[in-house]
Amino acid sequence: xxxxxxxxxxxxxxxxxxxxxxxxxxxxxxxxxxxxxxxxxxxxxxxxxxxxxxxxxxxxxxxxxxxxxxxxxxxxxxxxxxxxxxxxxxxxxxxxxxxxxxxxxxxxxxxxxxxxxxxxxxxxxxxxxxxxxxxxxxxxxxxxxxxxxxxxxxxxxxxxxxxxxxxxxxxxxxxxxxxxxxxxxxxxxxxxxxxxxxxxxxxxxxxxxxxxxxxxxxxxxxxxxxxxxxxxxxxxxxxxxxxxxxxxxxxxxxxxxxxxxxxxxxxxxxxxxxxxxxxxxxxxxxxxxxxxxxxxxxxxxxxxxxxxxxxxxxxxxxxxxxxxxxxxxxxxxxxxxxxxxxxxxxxxxx
Amino acid sequence: xxxxxxxxxxxxxxxxxxxxxxxxxxxxxxxxxxxxxxxxxxxxxxxxxxxxxxxxxxxxxxxxxxxxxxxxxxxxxxxxxxxxxxxxxxxxxxxxxxxxxxxxxxxxxxxxxxxxxxxxxxxxxxxxxxxxxxxxxxxxxxxxxxxxxxxxxxxxxxxxxxxxxxxxxxxxxxxxxxxxxxxxxxxxxxxxxxxxxxxxxxxxxxxxxxxxxxxxxxxxxxxxxxxxxxxxxxxxxxxxxxxxxxxxxxxxxxxxxxxxxxxxxxxxxxxxxxxxxxxxxxxxxxxxxxxxxxxxx
Numbered sequence: 224x225x226x227x228x229x230x231x232x233x234x235x236x237x238x239x240x241x242x243x244x245x246x247x248x249x250x251x252x253x254x255x256x257x258x259x260x261x262x263x264x265x266x267x268x269x270x271x272x273x274x275x276x277x278x279x280x281x282x283x284x285x286x287x288x289x290x291x292x293x294x295x296x297x298x299x300x301x302x303x304x305x306x307x308x309x310x311x312x313x314x315x316x317x318x319x320x321x322x323x324x325x326x327x328x329x330x331x332x333x334x335x336x337x338x339x340x341x342x343x344x345x346x347x348x349x350x351x352x353x354x355x356x357x358x359x360x361x362x363x364x365x366x367x368x369x370x371x372x373x374x375x376x377x378x379x380x381x382x383x384x385x386x387x388x389x390x391x392x393x394x395x396x397x398x399x400x401x402x403x404x405x406x407x408x409x410x411x412x413x414x415x416x417x418x419x420x421x422x423x424x425x426x427x428x429x430x431x432x433x434x435x436x437x438x439x440x441x442x443x444x445x446x447x448x449x450x451x452x453x454x455x456x457x458x459x460x461x462x463x464x465x466x467x468x469x470x471x472x473x474x475x476x477x478x479x480x481x482x483x484x485x486x487x488x489x490x491x492x493x494x495x496x497x498x499x500x501x502x503x504x505x506x507x508x509x510x511x512x513x514x515x516x517x518x519x520x521x522x523x524x525x526x527x528x529x530x531x532x533x534x535x536x537x538x539x540x541x542x543x544x545x546x547x548x549x550x551x552x553x554x555x556x557x558x559x560x561x562x563x564x565x566x567x568x569x570x571x572x573x
Numbered sequence: 574x575x576x577x578x579x580x581x582x583x584x585x586x587x588x589x590x591x592x593x594x595x596x597x598x599x600x601x602x603x604x605x606x607x608x609x610x611x612x613x614x615x616x617x618x619x620x621x622x623x624x625x626x627x628x629x630x631x632x633x634x635x636x637x638x639x640x641x642x643x644x645x646x647x648x649x650x651x652x653x654x655x656x657x658x659x660x661x662x663x664x665x666x667x668x669x670x671x672x673x674x675x676x677x678x679x680x681x682x683x684x685x686x687x688x689x690x691x692x693x694x695x696x697x698x699x700x701x702x703x704x705x706x707x708x709x710x711x712x713x714x715x716x717x718x719x720x721x722x723x724x725x726x727x728x729x730x731x732x733x734x735x736x737x738x739x740x741x742x743x744x745x746x747x748x749x750x751x752x753x754x755x756x757x758x759x760x761x762x763x764x765x766x767x768x769x770x771x772x773x774x775x776x777x778x779x780x781x782x783x784x785x786x787x788x789x790x791x792x793x794x795x796x797x798x799x800x801x802x803x804x805x806x807x808x809x810x811x812x813x814x815x816x817x818x819x820x821x822x823x824x825x826x827x828x829x830x831x832x833x834x835x836x837x838x839x840x841x842x843x844x845x846x847x848x849x850x851x852x853x854x855x856x857x858x859x860x861x862x863x864x865x866x867x868x869x870x
Contacts, residue, residue, distance in 0.1 A: 298695065299695075300695060319697075320697040320698075321697075323695060323696065323697035324697045328695055330688070330691065332688050333687075333688050334688040334689055334691045334692040335688070335689065335692075336613070336684075336687075336689045336692075337687070338617050338620060338621075339613070339616060339617070343613075343616060346609070347609050347613060347692075348692070348696075350605045350606060350608070350609035351605075351606050351609060351692075351693065351696035351697075351698055352696060352697060353602040353605060353697070353698075
């Protein structure tokens with residue numbers, strides 16, 4: 224079921240990606256047949272992608288799906304095994320410095336110097352990126368204002384909270400006025416409130432700067448902020464579309480039930496309704512068209528005592544599930560995934 | 574001053590002016606990068622006064638405790654009028670920059686662990702400028718460290734002669750640069766700070782003991798003679814001692830005994846060659862470090 228759905232939507236979104244936006248401007252990020260292999264492990268297995276100017280584009284997938292590897296190739300931090308990628312019309316393989324001058328980077332792990340003040344960190348960045356001397360001071364003020372840290376610019380970064388550090392990194396990523404800002408899991412490790420405030424700042428900078436944002440995330444609520452999302456699983460893009468279209472494409476509601484005997488209920492659902500169900504996140508979960516109308520039938524025809532029922536409209540979670548056959552948390556939980564281990568290994572090393 | 578509200582015009586002006594700084598920057602851009610990496614070392618050294626003090630403890634111990642303690646024993650072998658402390662002073666001065674240079678290079682390992690190295694490596698600058706900035710930064714702060722110890726010269730009966738001081742500072746700078754380059758070369762490969770500390774600890778003491786810092790280099794058993802000639806530190810300690818003794822009013826015989834000048838199988842190595850060897854080694858190790866950092870992503 225999921226395989227069929229992904230093919231049809233895959234084709235639809237591909238044609239949409241070409242026809243959408245103004246066709247005259249070349250895409251800011253263009254990726255074609257990209258692969259990356261680490262020894263035995265194929266982390267990226269043929270990715271095609273076009274991101275347009277001004278878009279907020281999200282890569283959604285579990286850890287180890289190939290998100291970080293792809294972003295590394297786009298940022299010239301890793302070489303692709305095959306395929307091409309251009310950023311701001313520069314080739315990531317052959318025009319490394321030109322690409323770097325046009326991108327801002329915010330990594331999962333902090334890359335600030337805690338022994339320097341916020342201002343010193345920004346100055347360091349400005350010099351390394353060759354920001355014209357006369358522009359450094361006003362631009363620094365601008366980006367620090369944008370993330371609400373101007374008053375704290377003289378504070379040592381080691382005294383900053385996690386959320387402040389992330390905001391400072393975003394400000395620093397913008398300092399040299401890049402055309403694309405890459406955010407690799409921008410709110411990972413932050414508490415929910417701080418995550419919300421980071422998004423408020425990101426939306427603010429979208430309003431102020433002419434910039435394209437490319438981000439990776441494995442938080443569904445975060446993906447909702449994006450103009451378009453690519454769902455990536457096992458190194459491949461299985462769907463690209465707007466969050467709304469992805470959700471609509473599911474076409475079914477999600478029903479979660481708690482029963483006296485889940486195994487018996489799974490058997491009964493298959494036998495009586497022809498519905499495939501599985502236990503996700505501790506509840507028996509399945510998708511069905513017209514969920515609310517289905518519930519009364521469920522009670523009379525299931526034959527297994529039901530303790531509770533919840534029906535929800537399709538969320539990105541459901542879209543993710545319909546394309547990959549699993550929830551993102553299930554995908555995360557399978558710790559034996561070799562690509563995930565590889566990803567963890569690569570992160571730890573750098 | 575810029576106001577809080579950013580007008581679109583002002584903003585695009587900034588954006589445009591920044592975009593203009595394309596590849597044209599070239600060499601000037603590299604110089605800015607070298608300079609900021611160098612300045613960061615200085616800022617961090619200034620904010621870390623504890624390190625400046627603690628790294629003086631060891632040379633002070635060597636000079637005043639070991640130096641004074643051994644001087645009663647050494648008196649019989651020393652020419653009259655020459656203090657043992659004066660004899661070991663140049664070697665201990667070299668020691669005062671030894672740890673600081675190598676540990677400042679070790680901050681690369683630290684930076685890697687805490688992520689900041691990545692900020693440098695993803696920038697659109699050549700790896701060479703980052704390595705050069707790092708080497709010069711380490712050399713500068715280690716030389717500062719040496720200058721503090723140089724202020725104690727009087728306690729070892731070394732005169733505060735401007736020419737002598739200038740020569741010593743120059744030699745310290747050269748030594749610090751080479752040692753930092755050595756440290757950066759090691760740091761390019763080592764990913765854990767503990768491993769870096771352990772390895773350098775293991776190397777630093779043999780370097781010091783083989784340099785002739787605590788004993789004259791003439792009349793040694795041949796195995797030790799060979800080892801001392803392999804130690805790069807020897808080629809700085811020799812010229813520094815030569816400089817100190819040529820500014821003392823001691824008889825030629827005493828100078829010949831205590832600062833005989835370096836020889837290779839009887840051939841006296843001139844001071845310029847001695848220092849030239851150290852400089853070439855430093856540059857070579859920096860070159861290796863640059864090549865290694867180019868290889869890392």
